[in-house]
Amino acid sequence: MQKWSTVVRLLSCAKSSAAQILPILHEVIKDIESCSLHLQVIYTDNYPLNANLFKLLSPTSNLETCVPHPLDTCRPLYLIFDFVHIITTVRNNWINQIDSNHTFSCPSFVSYDYTLKVPFQDLRNLFKLEHNSVA
Template sequence: MDDIYVKSTFTYKGGKIIGSSLNPTGPAKTVFAFMISSLSKRWSSIVRLLPCSRSSAELLFPIIKDVIRDVEACGLSVHVLSIDNYPMNVNIFKLFSPSRLLEHIVPHPMDSNWPLFLFFDFVHIIKSIRNHWLNQIDYNKRFTYPDFENIQVASTAVFEEIRK
């Protein structure tokens, strides 16, 4: 699942109003895209697009379960959910856990005898780190992080060094 920000307007086209969202508070601001991908072949497909004007973990959680059910009704198996580590998505993962804590292996919602693996998409995490680094306000774009050998010590990376 990933979100796409869209222009928040209503349009009249072909006799229909376009731009409405799942929640009736106004035009869609975001479209959530649900995609499936094979673990063993080079194949992927969008299975659902969901326009929303507001979103929350509580709103999206049952929809994600419906998407899993629909995909499995087509004869496919869902083994992994992968999303970015946006706080709302972390809360979605917590809702999958019986303890409501963040876990990476939870009972599958369609068959509790099978595991469902919950992954944070590392590409989004790397992109988030890069964006935070580029948005540093000091001239050299210093990014401070804990030292990997000793977390009591802070290390600094300077984006200007990459530019050079």
């Protein structure tokens, strides 16, 4: 089986909801599959509308990385956010922090009572450490 990817449809979603986009997505999936292609992955940025659309595709209404394919529930359909976009957003928000150390703060993954704080200098130090070890 040959594997390739391409943009199938671009759609302006300004002032749209996930519920409005869902039937369009189903139409696109049907069009793809009618060409004897098998859609395996939907890849998108992490815009809130896309996250809500992914929730609508899930039988549990939660964000999932894999859901039953809308046209064949025996097949998986993988849902992937653009991780490079997410990392770039975190980086840009980190750099734009207003304190003098450009400290990035986020909730702890273990306890909501604790906030993680990382100064941007830690990232610079890590880069220097790894840069020198790769030489």
